[in-house]
Amino acid sequence: MSQNHYQVLGVPPTAPSADIKRAYRRLATELHPDKHGGDRHYEEQFKAVTVAYGVLSDPDRRAQYDYQLQQATRRAEEQRRTTAQSAGSGPSVYKMPGTPAAGPPLRTRPPAGSRERHYQQRVPRQQVRFNKQDFWLVAGLVCLIFLFGISAKIVMDRVQANLYYADARTAFAKGQWLEAERQLDQALSFRDDHAEALRLRGQLRQDINHDLQAARADYQAALLADAGHALATPEAARLLYRLGRCEAGLHEPAAAELSYCRALTLDTTLAEAYLARGENRLLDLRQTRPALADLRHGRGQLTRAGRPVPLEYLQTEGAALAHLARYEEARATYKLALESQPEDGRTLFLLGRLAQQQGDSASGCEFFRRGAKAGYSYAVAAAAACQ
Missing domain, CATH: 1.25.40.10 (Tetratricopeptide repeat domain)
Incomplete structure (x- = not known):
C-alpha cells in the first residue's frame, strides 16, 4: 500500500514542525544515494522523503494536505460501510400476519371480472368561468406590475x-x-x-x-x-443673475433688465446683481441716474462685506458721474479704480476724457499717453490725436 507523507517521514499527523524537520534530516542522511552507491531503491526513497518534507514544512500546504487526507479517509469509510451493508442484506419477502409458512394463498372471493377491473368513476368536469371580479383583479395586478417597473x-x-x-x-x-x-x-x-x-x-x-x-x-x-x-431663494437669485449676464452679452438689454430685477426681488443682498443692472442701464438702456443708484448700492454692499469691487464697475460708475457732469466725484471714483490696478489702460483713458471735458487738454493727453503705453487701443488713438 502507498504511504502518505507522515508515514514516509515516520511521524504522526500531529507532529510539530521541529519533529518533522529532525525526521527529514535523519532520513535524508540515511537514504542519500551517495552513501549507497547509487542504488535505485534508496534513490526513490530519498525522493519520497524530500517530497514529503516539502509539503509538511509549509504550513499552508500541510493544512491543505491534511484536509485531503481527511476527505480520503471519510470516503474510504463510507465505501466500507456501503460494502458491508450490501454483503449482509438479502432479498426480503413480505408475509402477512397469520399466513401459513407454505401452501397456496387463501381466497375470500372469486376473482373480479373484466368489467369490474376496468370500471372508472367518471366525474363531470366543471366549466371554468371568468367573471367580472376576476377581470378587475387581473387588470389591477397588471397595473401594479407596470407601475412598479416605471417607479424602479x-x-x-x-x-x-x-x-x-x-x-x-x-x-x-x-x-x-x-x-x-x-x-x-x-x-x-x-x-x-x-x-x-x-x-x-x-x-x-x-x-x-x-x-x-x-x-x-x-x-x-x-x-x-x-x-x-x-x-432656495439665494440660489434662484444667483441663477437669474447669471441668466441676465448671458442676455446682456447677447445684446438683449431688456431681457437682462428683467432677469436682474427678478434676482433682486428674491435676494436684495446680491451686490453683483445691482452692479450688473447698473452697467446694463447705463451702457445699453441709457438710464444714467437709475444706473448710478444701482452701482453705488452694489459697491456699498461689497465694501460693507469687506469684498473688493470689480474694476469694471468702478469705471462704469465713474462714467455715469461724468455723464451727469459730477466731475470731482467721477475723478475720485477713477482714482479708486487706479488704486486697485495702477496701469489699467481703460481707467487712464477715462481720466483723459474727463480732463478734456473739464478743459484740461494737457492732463488729458498725458493720461492718453499712459493708457497707450499700457496697450489700450482707444488710448493709442487719442494719444495720436494729441500730437
Whole structure:
C-alpha cells in the first residue's frame, strides 16, 4: 500500500514542525544515494522523503494536505460501510400476519371480472368561468406590475444622474473642464430636469466655453425644472443673475433688465446683481441716474462685506458721474479704480476724457499717453490725436 507523507517521514499527523524537520534530516542522511552507491531503491526513497518534507514544512500546504487526507479517509469509510451493508442484506419477502409458512394463498372471493377491473368513476368536469371580479383583479395586478417597473426605472435614473453629477462636481473642482462637461451630459441623459446639473453646465459654458447661447438655455431649463420644487431663494437669485449676464452679452438689454430685477426681488443682498443692472442701464438702456443708484448700492454692499469691487464697475460708475457732469466725484471714483490696478489702460483713458471735458487738454493727453503705453487701443488713438 502507498504511504502518505507522515508515514514516509515516520511521524504522526500531529507532529510539530521541529519533529518533522529532525525526521527529514535523519532520513535524508540515511537514504542519500551517495552513501549507497547509487542504488535505485534508496534513490526513490530519498525522493519520497524530500517530497514529503516539502509539503509538511509549509504550513499552508500541510493544512491543505491534511484536509485531503481527511476527505480520503471519510470516503474510504463510507465505501466500507456501503460494502458491508450490501454483503449482509438479502432479498426480503413480505408475509402477512397469520399466513401459513407454505401452501397456496387463501381466497375470500372469486376473482373480479373484466368489467369490474376496468370500471372508472367518471366525474363531470366543471366549466371554468371568468367573471367580472376576476377581470378587475387581473387588470389591477397588471397595473401594479407596470407601475412598479416605471417607479424602479425612475429611481435608477435618478441614482445614475446623481452619481454622474457628483463625478462632474469633482472634475469641475479639479479644473478638468472637458471631463466635467461629459459627466454632466451623462447625468442629463438620465434625468433632463436635474436642476443642479443644468446650473453647473450653464456655468461651465458661460465662464469656460464662452457659449452664452447654450448657457442661457441651460439656465432657463434649470429655472423650469425648479419651478415645481422648493428652490432656495439665494440660489434662484444667483441663477437669474447669471441668466441676465448671458442676455446682456447677447445684446438683449431688456431681457437682462428683467432677469436682474427678478434676482433682486428674491435676494436684495446680491451686490453683483445691482452692479450688473447698473452697467446694463447705463451702457445699453441709457438710464444714467437709475444706473448710478444701482452701482453705488452694489459697491456699498461689497465694501460693507469687506469684498473688493470689480474694476469694471468702478469705471462704469465713474462714467455715469461724468455723464451727469459730477466731475470731482467721477475723478475720485477713477482714482479708486487706479488704486486697485495702477496701469489699467481703460481707467487712464477715462481720466483723459474727463480732463478734456473739464478743459484740461494737457492732463488729458498725458493720461492718453499712459493708457497707450499700457496697450489700450482707444488710448493709442487719442494719444495720436494729441500730437
